[in-house]
Amino acid sequence: MDLRDNKSRLILIVVALGAALVIAVASCGGGGDDGNEDDGAAGSSQETTEGGGDSGDDEPTDDAESGEGESEVVLAEVTGEQEITMTVTSAERQSGGFLTIEGTIYNGGGEAWGTAAWAGDESELAGNDFSMAGATLTAREEGKRYLILRDTAGRCLCTGFGLQIEAGDTMSWYAQFPEPDPATTEVDFQIGQMPPATIEIR
Incomplete structure (x- = not known):
C-alpha cells in the first residue's frame, strides 16, 4: 500500500x-x-x-x-414666346464648310408648349413640324442671311422636338448652317417669334 x-x-x-x-x-x-x-x-x-x-x-x-x-459656357440667352428660354452654348466651324450651333430650350411656362411655326415659312421644310428647321443666321458684317441646312428629302440638319416640351423641362438642340465668311466673328441667331440672340463664332 x-x-x-x-x-x-x-x-x-x-x-x-x-x-x-x-x-x-x-x-x-x-x-x-x-x-x-x-x-x-x-x-x-x-x-x-x-x-x-x-x-x-x-x-x-x-x-x-x-x-x-x-x-457649360453660355454664349447667348433670350426669353420669349410663353416664357420659353433659348440658350446658345456652342457655335463652331467644322470641316466641310459647316457651322454647328448647339444649346438648350427651357419651358418656363405653366403648361406644355410646342409650335409648328418654328419649322419656318419654306414649304420644303414644312414637314419638320416642331423643330429648329426655321432658324436663321444673319451675318451683319457680310450683309447675308443663312438658312438651315437640309437633306434632299427636306429634313433639316437640326433637332426635332416631337409634339411638345413639358412645363419645366429642358431640351438640348443643335442646328447646322453653311459656314459664314472666315472673317465673320459674330452672327444673330433667330427662330420663330424669339428675340435674336447675338453670338460669337470661332
Missing part, C-alpha cells in the same frame, strides 16, 4: 509540474504575441485612418472643383 501511495503521489506531482510548466510557457508566448498583434493592429489602424481620411477628404474636393470647371 505504501509503495502504491508513493507512486501515486509522484505521478500526481509530475503531472502537476508538467501542467504548470505548460501553462507558464503558453502564457509567456501568448502574452508576447498578443502584445505584438495589438501593437500591429493599432499601427495599421492609425495608418489606414490617416491615409484613408486624407484621400477621402481630397477626392470630394477634386470632384467638386472639376464639376465646376465643366459647367
